[in-house]
Amino acid sequence: MNDKLTSLWQRLFGDSVRAFGVVSLIFLASLAIAPAKNFFSEWRHYQHGYLKMVRNRSDANTLQRHFQGGIQQVWLPELGVVDRCTSCHVGLKEASLTDVPTQPFRTHPAIPHKIEQFGCTVCHRGQGAATTLTEAHNSTLAWEQPILPAKYIESACGQCHRGSLPGTPQLNQGRNLLSRDGCVHCHTVKLPDGTIMKATDDPPSLSHIADKTSREWVYAWLKDPQAYASTSTMPNFKLSDDDARDMSAFLIANSTPLAGDTATLTAKASSDPAAGASLYGESFCASCHAVQNAAGNMVGGDVGPELTRVGSKVKPEWLQAWLRNPRTYDPGTAMPHYRLNDGQVATLSGFLLAKADSDLLANVHLEAATPEQITHGKRLVSDYGCASCHEIAGIKKPENFAPELSRIGSKPVTQLVFLPGMQHTLPDYIATKIKQPRSFGQGLKMPQYTFTPAQIDSLTTALLALNDRSNTLPASLAVGATPESDYQPAGKAGKLMTDLACFSCHRINGHGGDMAPDLTWEGSSVQREWLVQFFKNPGTLRPSLIRRMPRFNLTDGEVNELTDYIMTVYQNPVIDRESMPLSGYSQGQVELGKQLFYGKYSCQGCHIVDTKTDKGYIGPTLTHVGSRLSGAWVYQWMKNPQALRPGTAEPNRAMSDEDARALTAFLISQKGAAAKEVAKK
Amino acid sequence: MTRYSLTHVGTAALGCLAERTSAIALAVAVLATLLATSCSRKPESAPLPKPTAFGAAIIESSGGKQTAQTGSLLPQPVVVQVNDEQGTAVTGALVEFAAAPGVTFDPTNGLTDSSGQVTTNISLGGMAGRYQLTASTLDKSHKNVELKIEEIALGYQQTLGRHLNDQYCERCHNPESTVQRVSNFDNLDVKPHPFTEGDTLNKISDADLTAIISHGGPALNKSALMPAWGNTLSKSDIQALISYIRAISDPPSRSAGPVYAKN
Structure with missing residues (x-):
């Protein structure tokens, strides 16, 4: 050798x-x-492949003319983008290549932006300057930014667009969950516009919890919140029996009684389930609260807590006081003050207390708490950061309790700890952290949430949008969110509207919920007499709606107060009541309006004027619209419905003035049987 | 392949250089092979569970024809069932799922449960379009029995279209009622076309659909119950809507692009 x-x-x-x-x-x-x-470079290989593929197509000439060989590059110094992706992805801009099964030669799907404007990596991540497949798409030693998996692509939109977009449902949901499911109670999220993301849930105060429930229930709840209510957003802290015992001991011992939050009724809690069910239905409790039915389905809304087992939780005297006036116990609650009388409180509380689950507390047997247990419980309550979400007397809300997430979407992979078997990428890290937070090590405090896989994807998408780019974006590119209005009506009527929690469902001047119609221009829209009657007895305007306006036992004085305020304050400047009176239209005009209604515009597809012939079930019933709406509102609505109520499903028909006037005349003549009905009552 | 061609060229060049002395060439070749094998290691896959029974047919129980955004989870899992010749459910048969690259199954295979079913959660691939999934099982003679299931992935434009559909169109065009939305379909004297009705809608060109949506039914001598939306929806809104209609039509519209299937 x-x-x-x-x-x-x-x-x-x-x-x-x-x-x-x-x-x-x-x-x-x-x-x-x-x-x-x-x-032998890869991009040449792909360009040859592209030319070979193009040769056999019918539009070969056009495609060949568009083709530019060599390394292609999008350079955007303002964004720090040097993207050579189009060197291999040759067909991105060719509209005809939608039938090519896969990249790199397929047309880019239609989006509102151009490649020249933002390049590729702003949305897709990856290494723009690289010219080989591996280096461009995967992590390498020098570059650690792999391509973003398609399912998180909406996070890219969120870097510039700070409000919700119709085309990004996943991002919208993720952002909503961040503030709705309490993430931002513990984690600070500074938004790129300098504001701090606010929590939109309202975890109850625990300072007076002993008035409301028993220690046994608190124990069972702490051990497994979803055993009580499967829809609960309270996470599971995986507490040991002893820890749950001590925490429940502390919370009960720490609670102080609150004047007026327990009630003694003149009437006894009734056990008339039929009357209870009908009052529960009439009050539209199900618009906000869900109850699991025998088939296991949730029936009802998710604004308030689930009530499936509420009878195993609340003390009867607390529930009765709550139903009488929830604002005594929780001044900020979204629940309206229904003004129920004692008989109704008795009926409804009897109905709710019967919703109990004897298994829930069957195995909870707690001895009287010792002072050591209470002290230990207090320490645990501080350690787990319970006061981040809940108000607890004597414990301050901890600051910076959990890591800040303002730039989590740019966290370097080298700073992350991965579990065995996990892909070493940031999106996978975030998703797994949300899915099973405690699996990353001993002593971690983040509790176990019950997010669905789709919710985890949404949350990950929203978090990936919080990155370096979104924080350092040129101001000209940022598209701000509509700022949340904190509008509050003034005076006595304003207090009344807060008490009735109108804003839990209705939106006025940009503030409030979206369950019921926007009332910003209500004063221009309706007739005073109709509004008075509606408050006293809310009928159904839209037959297809499931959620409806509940009936509050308002006094005449309260009804007048509200009506006066709405009629004077919620006025649209464009609508001049005098311009379209409620009577005095010629028969000819009404006839013409009728022809337009049934002919040219075929309004009967969605609305009902004549209950015998019309069947339209989408818009409000118009049988007595002449007793409900102002003529000027109807006229302006015909001209441009979206201008009065953005997003309404009524199409804008670009009507001529004559058509709109004739239709208004026809509709205003529909006084219906409304006047008679009122008289009968 | 091209990734390693440089090394091969180098090997060849050196080989010539060293003439009859193959030692260097050999060393380089060994090095290149080592390099190649270390780079192209395949991801390990878990061993398949052993079937305890074999069926004769595989049928879809639920979860076909769903729509989801590209890359994201289908709202409902897909459930398939393995039956024997008599049509009774078989427990313990092995079902494997496969599809075009980019589609993920959780799990990718499984044994049928006591009711003969296997459930899997599916994320569609990153391209918008129609995905053909294959669920397969072995029959008694160890022949493959296959079931094809179609799912639809919506891109950005189609998602936008779906949003508009939910807001403006669906209440008349979808005959099904849900808890949140009562359908108006039955109340209309002239029935609107459900958007899945490919037999009719695929024959209407994009231009005609745009005309009907913008100017209402009478624009093409159709029912006046279809109002004009041209002043409510923008041109790009209408395009988005049409791309959604094309994406969900059944039978598939040709303009919706290729079908992604197992290759």
Whole structure:
């Protein structure tokens, strides 16, 4: 072997000429490396492939003319973008290549932005400057930004667009969950516009909890909140029996009684389930509260807590006081003050208390708490950060309790800890952290949530949008969110509206819920007499709606107060009541309006004027619209419904003034049987 | 392949250089092979569970024809059932799922439960379009029995279209009522076309659909019950709506692009 090597050496480098020759050859060969590398580069391979594919297509000429060989690049210094992706992804801008099954030659799906405007990596991540597939798409030692999986792509929209967009439901849901499911109670999220993301849930105060429920229930709840209510957003802290015992001991011992939050009724809690069910239905409790039915389905809304087992939780005297006036116990509650009389409170509380589950507390047996247990419980309550969400007397809301998430979407992979079997990418880290937070190590405090896989994807999408780019974006590119209005009506009527929790369902001047119609222009829209009657007895305007306005036992004084305020304050400047009176239209005009209604505009598809012939079930019933709406509102509505109520399903028909006036005349003549009905009552 | 071509070229060049002395070439070749094998290691897959029974047919129980955004989870899991020749459910048969690259199954295979079913959660691929999924099982003679299931992935434009559909169109065009939305379909004297009705809608060109949506039914001598939306929806809104209609039509519209299937 040695001899062979020596002879090889001799043959190659034996004399100086020979050695010179060999070294020169090696030198020449090494010079050839660069051109060879270029010649065999991947992007050339793809460009050849593209030209070969294009040759057989009917629009080959156009495609060949558009084709530009060589490395292509989008350079956007303002965004720090150098994207060479189009060197291989040749067909992105060719509208006809939608039938190519996969990238790199397929047309880019239609989006509102151009490649020249933002490049590729702003949305897709990856390494824009790279010219090989691996380096561009995957993590390498030098670059750790892999391509963003398609399911999180909406996070890219969220870097610039700070409000919700119709085309990004996942991002919208994720942002909503961040503030709705309490993430931002513990984690600070500074938004790029300088504001701090606010929580929109309202975890109850625990300072007076002993008035409301028993220690046994608190214990069972702490151990497993979803055992009580499967829809509960309270996470599971995986407490040991002893810890739950001590925390419940502390919370009960720490609670102080609150004046007026327990009630003694003149009437006894009734056990008339039929009357209870009908009052529960009439009061539209199900608009906000869900109850699990026998088939296991949730029936009802998710604004208030689930009531499936409420009878196992609340103390009867607390429930009765709550039903009488929830604002005594929780001044900020979204629940309206229904003004129920004692008989109704008795009926409804009897109905709700019957919703009990005897298994829930069957195995909870707690001895009287010792002072040590209470002290230990207090320490645990502080350690777990309970006061981040709940108000607890004597415990301050901790600051910076959990890591800030303002730039979590740019966290370097090198700073992350991964579980075995996980992909080493940021999106996977975030998703797994949300899915099973405690699995990342001993002593971690983040509790176990019950998010569905789709919710985890949404949350991950929203978090990935919080990154360096979104924080350093040129101001000209940022599209701000509509700022949340904190509008509050003034005076006595304003207090009354807060008491009735109108804003839990209705929106006025940008503030409030979206369950019921926007009332910003209500004063211009309706007739005073109709509104008075509606408050006293809310009928159904839209037959297809399931959620409806509940009936509050308002006094005449309260009804007048509200009506006066709405009629004077919620006025649209464009609508002049005098311009379209409620009577005095010629028969000819009404007839013309009728023809337009049934002919040209075919309004009967969605609305009912004549209950015998019309069947339209989408818009409000118009049988007595002439007793309900102002003529000027109807006229303006015909002209441009979206201007009065953005997003309404009524199409804008671009009506001529004459058509709109005739239709208004016809509709205003529909006084219906409304007047008679009122008289009968 | 091209990734390694440089090394191959180098090997060849050096080989010539060293003439009959193959030692260097050999060393380089060994090095290149080592490099190649270390780079192209395949992800390990878990071993398949052993079936205890074999069926004769595989049928879809639920979860077909769903729509989801590209790359995201289908709202409902897909459930398939394995039956024997008599049509009774078979427990313990192995079902494997497969589809075009980019589609993920959780789990990718499984044994049928006591009711003969296997449930899997599916995320569609990153391309908008129709995905053909294959669920397969072995029959007694160890022949493959397959079931094809179709799902639809919506891109950005179609998602936007779906949003508009929910807001403006669906209450008349979808005959099904839900708890949240009562359908108006039955109340209309001239029945609107459900958007899945490919047989009719695929024959109407994009331009005609745009005309009907913008100017109402009478624009093409159709019912006046279809109002004009041209002043309510923008041109791009209408395009988005049409791309959604094309995406969900059944049978599939040709303009919706290719079908992604197992290759």
